[in-house]
Amino acid sequence: MVKQETMLDLEFRSWLLEQPEGETLLRCYQCGRCTSACPVAEIEPSFNPRLFLQKILIGDKSIAENQLVWNCLTCEQCEVRCPEHVKIPHILILAKVRGLMAGNVPLAALDRARTIISEGRSLSVSSPMLKTRTKMGLPDLGTPSMDQIVAMLADIGIVGKLENVKSVYGDAEDE
Amino acid sequence: MSKPRTYTYFPGCMIPYRLPHFELTAREVLKKFNVELETHSEHSCCPEPTTFTGVDFEAWVTIAARNVAVSESTGNETVALCSGCFHTLAVANHMVQEDEELKKRINKRLKKSGLEITGKHTIKNILHVLHKDIGLDVIKKQVTNPLTSLKIAPHYGCHLVRPLEATHMDHAENPQWMDDVIRTTGAEIAEIEDKMACCGAPIMPSGEDKALTITASRLDQIKASGADAIVVVCPTCYTQLETQQAKVADKFETEYNIPVLYLGELLAFSMGMTDIVTANQRRFHRVKLGALLEKIGGTP
Amino acid sequence: MTKTAVVIGAGLAGIQVAQQLTDLGIVVHLIEKESIIGGLSTHLGRVFPTGDCALCLDASTEIFDGQHRRCQYRGLVTEKKNLKLHTLTEIKSISEVDGNFKISIKSQPRHVDLDRCVVCLECIEVCDVNTPDEYGIRGGTRKAIFRPIPQGVPLAPLIDMEHCTKCGKCVDICKVNAIDLEEKESTKTIKADALILATGVEEKVPLDFPGYEYRTSEDIITHAELARLLDPAGSTNGEVTTSSGNTVSEVTMVLCVGSRDLDAAEYCSQACCTYSLKHADMLRDLGIDVTICYMDLRVPKSSEHYLTLAREKGVKFLRGKPDSVIIRNGKPMTIVEDTQSQKRMQIESDLVVLASPLSPLADQNDALAEFIGEYGFISRVAKEGRVYACGTATGPTDIPTSIAEANAIALQVYTDLEGGV
Ligand code: SF4
Numbered sequence: 001m002v003k004q005e006t007m008l009d010l011e012f013r014s015w016l017l018e019q020p021e022g023e024t025l026l027r028c029y030q031c032g033r034c035t036s037a038c039p040v041a042e043i044e045p046s047f048n049p050r051l052f053l054q055k056i057l058i059g060d061k062s063i064a065e066n067q068l069v070w071n072c073l074t075c076e077q078c079e080v081r082c083p084e085h086v087k088i089p090h091i092l093i094l095a096k097v098r099g100l101m102a103g104n105v106p107l108a109a110l111d112r113a114r115t116i117i118s119e120g121r122s123l124s125v126s127s128p129m130l131k132t133r134t135k136m137g138l139p140d141l142g143t144p145s146m147d148q149i150v151a152m153l154a155d156i157g158i159v160g161k162l163e164n165v166k167s168v169y170g171d172a173e174d175e
Numbered sequence: 176m177s178k179p180r181t182y183t184y185f186p187g188c189m190i191p192y193r194l195p196h197f198e199l200t201a202r203e204v205l206k207k208f209n210v211e212l213e214t215h216s217e218h219s220c221c222p223e224p225t226t227f228t229g230v231d232f233e234a235w236v237t238i239a240a241r242n243v244a245v246s247e248s249t250g251n252e253t254v255a256l257c258s259g260c261f262h263t264l265a266v267a268n269h270m271v272q273e274d275e276e277l278k279k280r281i282n283k284r285l286k287k288s289g290l291e292i293t294g295k296h297t298i299k300n301i302l303h304v305l306h307k308d309i310g311l312d313v314i315k316k317q318v319t320n321p322l323t324s325l326k327i328a329p330h331y332g333c334h335l336v337r338p339l340e341a342t343h344m345d346h347a348e349n350p351q352w353m354d355d356v357i358r359t360t361g362a363e364i365a366e367i368e369d370k371m372a373c374c375g376a377p378i379m380p381s382g383e384d385k386a387l388t389i390t391a392s393r394l395d396q397i398k399a400s401g402a403d404a405i406v407v408v409c410p411t412c413y414t415q416l417e418t419q420q421a422k423v424a425d426k427f428e429t430e431y432n433i434p435v436l437y438l439g440e441l442l443a444f445s446m447g448m449t450d451i452v453t454a455n456q457r458r459f460h461r462v463k464l465g466a467l468l469e470k471i472g473g474t475p
Numbered sequence: 476m477t478k479t480a481v482v483i484g485a486g487l488a489g490i491q492v493a494q495q496l497t498d499l500g501i502v503v504h505l506i507e508k509e510s511i512i513g514g515l516s517t518h519l520g521r522v523f524p525t526g527d528c529a530l531c532l533d534a535s536t537e538i539f540d541g542q543h544r545r546c547q548y549r550g551l552v553t554e555k556k557n558l559k560l561h562t563l564t565e566i567k568s569i570s571e572v573d574g575n576f577k578i579s580i581k582s583q584p585r586h587v588d589l590d591r592c593v594v595c596l597e598c599i600e601v602c603d604v605n606t607p608d609e610y611g612i613r614g615g616t617r618k619a620i621f622r623p624i625p626q627g628v629p630l631a632p633l634i635d636m637e638h639c640t641k642c643g644k645c646v647d648i649c650k651v652n653a654i655d656l657e658e659k660e661s662t663k664t665i666k667a668d669a670l671i672l673a674t675g676v677e678e679k680v681p682l683d684f685p686g687y688e689y690r691t692s693e694d695i696i697t698h699a700e701l702a703r704l705l706d707p708a709g710s711t712n713g714e715v716t717t718s719s720g721n722t723v724s725e726v727t728m729v730l731c732v733g734s735r736d737l738d739a740a741e742y743c744s745q746a747c748c749t750y751s752l753k754h755a756d757m758l759r760d761l762g763i764d765v766t767i768c769y770m771d772l773r774v775p776k777s778s779e780h781y782l783t784l785a786r787e788k789g790v791k792f793l794r795g796k797p798d799s800v801i802i803r804n805g806k807p808m809t810i811v812e813d814t815q816s817q818k819r820m821q822i823e824s825d826l827v828v829l830a831s832p833l834s835p836l837a838d839q840n841d842a843l844a845e846f847i848g849e850y851g852f853i854s855r856v857a858k859e860g861r862v863y864a865c866g867t868a869t870g871p872t873d874i875p876t877s878i879a880e881a882n883a884i885a886l887q888v889y890t891d892l893e894g895g896v
Pocket residue numbers: 027028029030031032033034035049050053078081082083084085086088
């Protein structure tokens with residue numbers, strides 16, 4: 001049983017290392033500069049990017065289901081200061097991706113993603129807004145070929161996933 | 176007049192459908208320099224880099240690459256006014272350029288729509304266009320209403336600048352391009368602590384309290400600098416620092432009242448096009464511009 | 476036929492290799508760009524592994540019982556007939572014809588004749604000019620005619636013409652007519668059979684490492700600066716003070732500042748862990764609290780006792796690389812994650828000492844460009860049978876290792892030139 005768990009964990013780590021820029025993780029020497037640079041860590045003691053990377057490095061996949069990873073601003077302050085150019089926010093993004101099916105995705109993020117794959121935009125375009133654009137003399141932007149986009153996304157598998165996923169975040173998301 | 180310089184304009188979602196005054200002022204200002212922004216109906220959501228990435232990265236990079244490929248087919252360079260869009264397109268483009276495997280994988284998907292991404296396409300933001308392509312001296316010549324009475328806090332925002340290898344901006348910690356452009360209007364630059372601090376917006380969906388704490392700290396820094404207004408490029412920063420400003424002030428029982436302008440609005444002021452800003456101010460500006468307009472001699 | 480070797484750089488490795496070769500019957504020209512020999516060690520005060528004066532680590536049996544060393548300044552660098560020291564001298568070009576080098580050098584004037592000067596120092600007394608002392612800290616000054624450090628060899632003073640007013644007072648007082656205010660620079664070409672690069676390293680001035688506000692505060696210093704503060708013969712008489720003159724009670728040290736960093740020096744500077752410990756020990760002896768922020772402590776076996784001592788003396792160790800050292804309320808504050816307790820800390824102290832990288836000096840001289848390898852360092856044999864390197868020119872290291880390497884290279888040069896031992 002323990003064995004099986006270990007294998008699963010290593011699979012998470014190997015998957016991550018295979019993603020674009022995922023292998024930058026291996027350069028991390030655990031100095032902690034990222035954590036001391038991070039504006040979220042400054043206000044939230046349990047948000048610790050170095051520790052998150054350490055967990056991934058040793059094959060602990062719990063991080064994917066940890067809601068804290070969604071507290072990353074993707075501001076890259078850590079990355080700018082990292083002496084080893086580790087793509088820290090990107091690695092946290094990859095962790096989030098792996099937590100999707102477990103529901104580790106904020107409701108608003110899920111809504112946005114669903115709007116994107118159905119309408120091609122992250123927000124619904126209202127008709128008053130279209131009128132405002134015309135009034136301002138701004139051009140009509142048209143609509144992309146959604147069938148083409150959806151076909152691609154179905155291939156990747158995200159369309160089905162988004163139908164099934166349930167966010168573990170409550171309605172009152174914060175805390 | 177000579178043939179206009181044309182860019183393929185990548186609109187995204189936030190600017191065209193929520194904050195169109197960004198697009199309006201950018202277009203009007205760029206017209207002064209004979210620059211045209213051409214749209215393409217095949218452009219979709221970029222997709223935005225703060226949440227969709229974490230839902231499905233492969234889908235994110237694929238849609239982004241598709242948008243770049245659409246741009247590439249026009250033969251013109253791309254300009255994205257929104258920093259989120261710019262970041263997405265620039266990063267995806269850079270990844271494709273660096274990673275042959277990824278490029279193959281994506282081009283296989285794009286082939287069905289007759290599109291291809293090479294990784295060589297040029298993606299710009301408004302500062303590349305103003306600072307590099309048009310040039311400070313040329314901008315200065317169009318400034319008819321110098322804003323010498325104003326002290327401006329430039330808020331760059333993270334996604335406009337980082338990561339440098341993809342954005343090709345001037346500096347990851349101490350960028351100067353927006354400062355330089357603002358100075359052409361005659362305005363003074365307010366020295367803010369932590370030049371590249373984040374506005375907090377990206378974590379609104381997952382941790383509003385923390386997001387607003389970060390926003391408050393940013394507004395505190397700017398207030399301490401004595402700036403008359405904040406100037407931004409990014410619509411998401413705008414939403415956080417402008418639209419949410421009153422909420423932040425309430426939450427932390429303080430007052431800010433710092434107007435926030437899009438860079439295009441500031442340039443419009445300096446080029447005698449105050450009316451295109453004032454015509455829309457009530458709809459898009461929650462923090463009143465009255466005092467600011469008085470200072471620069473416009474009608475509030 | 477007598478062979479000639481040119482040694483570039485009169486730091487400890489250069490002095491060592493030069494002395495050894497001279498003793499083996501080879502004519503040596505020792506070229507030094509500064510006005511005195513000793514290189515980086517002249518800044519250091521006490522050095523490891525024994526905590527002796529840095530200038531005492533040269534080879535001889537005289538001073539330290541049983542140890543193979545002596546004070547270099549009591550040595551014969553300026554006395555040996557076959558060892559020609561050229562101070563204030565730089566290499567202009569190196570050319571090679573039929574296996575022989577032609578090395579052209581350019582010397583800046585000292586304005587004091589080394590053969591005449593009797594080191595009475597009366598000239599320094601009478602000079603009215605006061606200017607900041609390069610070796611001083613916290614406001615030390617020196618005259619226009621001066622000696623960088625009292626033990627500096629050559630012992631005679633020199634004149635800094637940038638600050639000299641040419642008043643002539645020193646010329647008048649000198650009883651042996653040693654001073655020539657009009658002395659000009661000179662050039663010379665030396666023929667040599669072998670070239671030894673002992674160009675060394677310097678402690679990088681940490682002006683441009685993001686996060687560390689060295690530029691804005693005199694209370695954020697480097698180890699070379701701390702050594703000056705700790706030096707009993709230095710401008711503070713060994714008292715460790717803040718920029719405002721207060722006594723220091725808490726010091727934070729930051730290791731690996733700009734070393735092992737893809738944006739700065741990618742290599743480990745090797746010696747900084749040990750000299751941080753050495754300085755921490757010295758500070759503890761003065762009753763000062765010390766916290767060392769480290770990633771890992773890379774201390775060679777020969778210096779491990781410094782670590783033991785530091786632990787015994789109550790130096791605090793914190794594993795983490797600080798993101799920043801900023802000034803808050805007039806004092807330096809270090810922001811760091813203690814990676815063991817996983818806590819983000821803000822440490823206030825009176826003084827922060829940065830372990831700045833040791834960076835190679837060889838790549839500052841174009842004439843040496845062809846010999847330079849990775850990161851600006853040179854391999855021990857840069858050109859088979861002709862060009863050698865030793866000391867920190869081959870990579871940062873501590874003094875005992877430098878000296879050992881110099882000895883090894885001396886033997887190799889001798890073997891190559893004289894065809895066997
Ligand atoms: S700063 Fe970079 S190397 Fe250091 S712990 Fe963070 S990711 Fe790892």
